[in-house]
Amino acid sequence: MSNVGILFKREFSSFFASPVAYVFIGIFLVLSAVFTFFVGGFYERGQADLLPFFNFHPWLYLFLVPAIAMRSWSEERKTGTIELLMTLPISISQAMIAKYLAAWAVLGLSLLLTFPLWLTVNYLGEPDNGIILAAYIGSWFMAGGFLAIGLCMSALTKNQVIAFILAVVVCFVFVVSGTNIVLDAFKSWAPIAVIDVIASFSFLSHFEAMAKGVIALADIVYFLLVTFIWLYAGMLLIEQKKAD
Amino acid sequence: MISVKNLFKSFGGHQVVNDVSFDIRPGDVVGFLGPNGAGKSTTMKMLTGFLAPSNGEITIDNLSINHCSLKIKQKIGYLPEGAPAYGEMTPYQFLLFIAKVRGLKGLAKAQRVKEVIDQVELHEVLNKPIDNLSKGFKRRVGLAQAIIHDPQILILDEPTDGLDPNQKHQVRQLIKNLSKDKIVIISTHILEEVSAVCNRVMIISKGKLLFDDTPEALNQRSKYYGAVTLQFSYPADASELAELEGVASMEEDLENRCVTVFPLPGAQILHSVTTHAQHCRLPVDSLFVEQGRLDQVFRDITQEVNV
Ligand SMILES: Nc1ncnc2c1ncn2[C@@H]1O[C@H](COP(=O)(O)OP(=O)(O)O)[C@@H](O)[C@H]1O
Ligand SMILES: [Mg+2]
Numbered sequence: 001m002s003n004v005g006i007l008f009k010r011e012f013s014s015f016f017a018s019p020v021a022y023v024f025i026g027i028f029l030v031l032s033a034v035f036t037f038f039v040g041g042f043y044e045r046g047q048a049d050l051l052p053f054f055n056f057h058p059w060l061y062l063f064l065v066p067a068i069a070m071r072s073w074s075e076e077r078k079t080g081t082i083e084l085l086m087t088l089p090i091s092i093s094q095a096m097i098a099k100y101l102a103a104w105a106v107l108g109l110s111l112l113l114t115f116p117l118w119l120t121v122n123y124l125g126e127p128d129n130g131i132i133l134a135a136y137i138g139s140w141f142m143a144g145g146f147l148a149i150g151l152c153m154s155a156l157t158k159n160q161v162i163a164f165i166l167a168v169v170v171c172f173v174f175v176v177s178g179t180n181i182v183l184d185a186f187k188s189w190a191p192i193a194v195i196d197v198i199a200s201f202s203f204l205s206h207f208e209a210m211a212k213g214v215i216a217l218a219d220i221v222y223f224l225l226v227t228f229i230w231l232y233a234g235m236l237l238i239e240q241k242k243a244d
Numbered sequence: 245m246i247s248v249k250n251l252f253k254s255f256g257g258h259q260v261v262n263d264v265s266f267d268i269r270p271g272d273v274v275g276f277l278g279p280n281g282a283g284k285s286t287t288m289k290m291l292t293g294f295l296a297p298s299n300g301e302i303t304i305d306n307l308s309i310n311h312c313s314l315k316i317k318q319k320i321g322y323l324p325e326g327a328p329a330y331g332e333m334t335p336y337q338f339l340l341f342i343a344k345v346r347g348l349k350g351l352a353k354a355q356r357v358k359e360v361i362d363q364v365e366l367h368e369v370l371n372k373p374i375d376n377l378s379k380g381f382k383r384r385v386g387l388a389q390a391i392i393h394d395p396q397i398l399i400l401d402e403p404t405d406g407l408d409p410n411q412k413h414q415v416r417q418l419i420k421n422l423s424k425d426k427i428v429i430i431s432t433h434i435l436e437e438v439s440a441v442c443n444r445v446m447i448i449s450k451g452k453l454l455f456d457d458t459p460e461a462l463n464q465r466s467k468y469y470g471a472v473t474l475q476f477s478y479p480a481d482a483s484e485l486a487e488l489e490g491v492a493s494m495e496e497d498l499e500n501r502c503v504t505v506f507p508l509p510g511a512q513i514l515h516s517v518t519t520h521a522q523h524c525r526l527p528v529d530s531l532f533v534e535q536g537r538l539d540q541v542f543r544d545i546t547q548e549v550n551v
Binding site: 003006007010014017018079080081083084086087088089090091242243 | 289294326331
């Protein structure tokens, strides 16, 4: 097995060795249901799709993904295991990728476990399952973007709570930069180009189409790029701060 | 072989390792001594590639640590200070994980894991989460992971800290039993540890390397080295001992009815002292030759930098 594989396996099982993963998946499923049925008006809309479900994902991830990312590096630094990890014959990038993939797999698992919703909508009507699949994939990639921010913030501090708060704040900026409230605030004075740039940084703008089942390469590339940049920043931070 | 040249490390302007140079050859078991905060751990972190030096050069088997850190990491087994480990894992899972990362596979991996478990005697805690283990067991798990790949270079930061005397003995035995062509560096502030397991002592204080020689040479620095101490069953006049040939001076401890006779450098005085004691019928209860008092030498050396 390659180093990333070995590290991935350790990280992934460590989520399940403590209640972290179970609590996370539980909350994710409960909130998904609440948002879809009560807030999103799943029945009232009378349409056979999962749009209300997917529309809430950015807001769900805003809090849940930082929660699952916060301990990954903070705890290594706090308990000193980072000294062990970094003196094993592995590179920081391998460790970072393994941590990312392990948490991303937990997120993927949570998404998979929402399958009762999919069964429900198939039972009630005849949805376009291709659209639903595309939306799932889009949501998973967006979760990856949130996750990379969370990991980077976790690399920044030994304190998990601070890592969580910082991650929520940064993620929040990335989400709301695409909402009308923010864009309207700029519209009165900023040139269109600036507004477009701000909107194009937003997770919302890039997820919107995907939630409707349209997977555009540009959106996937956007999330991959966001992921890559934040993970890379996280690696630089770890290199800098590992011994503090 | 480890070669360190003019090593410096500072944290935010605070000089923690200050111009340290040394070579360590296979077969050397180095005791790294120094008061708390001397810079022992920091030096070890640089040797293992965890910390980058502020200045200076570290080469291991002619590989520079800046350029070949991965290759070097494969040669080293390291027990960091405090023996950190993933607390949610059991020792068995943890050792298996380390073995895999160290590139062990299949049967060889299972074999090595079993061997180290035997060596440090982890059987009874094998399936408990490391978080729930006592300090002694945690330390042994850390030791096990450091030796699992049978490294050429073993760096142990305070391996016996927090162990009871039996466990300390066990760890020392383990280090002694490692093959003779390895490099072992252990940091400690327990002085007996050094004479027990090491064939070389380095004393570092305030980031400076102040002593680098054999444990015997350290003993010889003590003014007690080769001195003869006699204890009497009742107070007796032993002042004539000071007149014997080869004797430099004498100290009397009235409270314990002890007399210590110091030799001139290089002189053997045991024979003349015993002969004299017999001749004068001194009421000798016990008599022994001092090996040197390390704690005092240690204080002398490490406090030199203060003045
Ligand atoms: N990451 C760090 N940042 C700032 N100061 C440090 C850091 N690590 C160690 N020090 C300081 O360096 C000095 C030496 O520490 P250390 O090498 O751990 O000593 P020892 O292991 O000999 O007890 C101490 O004064 C300690 O406070
Ligand atoms: Mg130390």
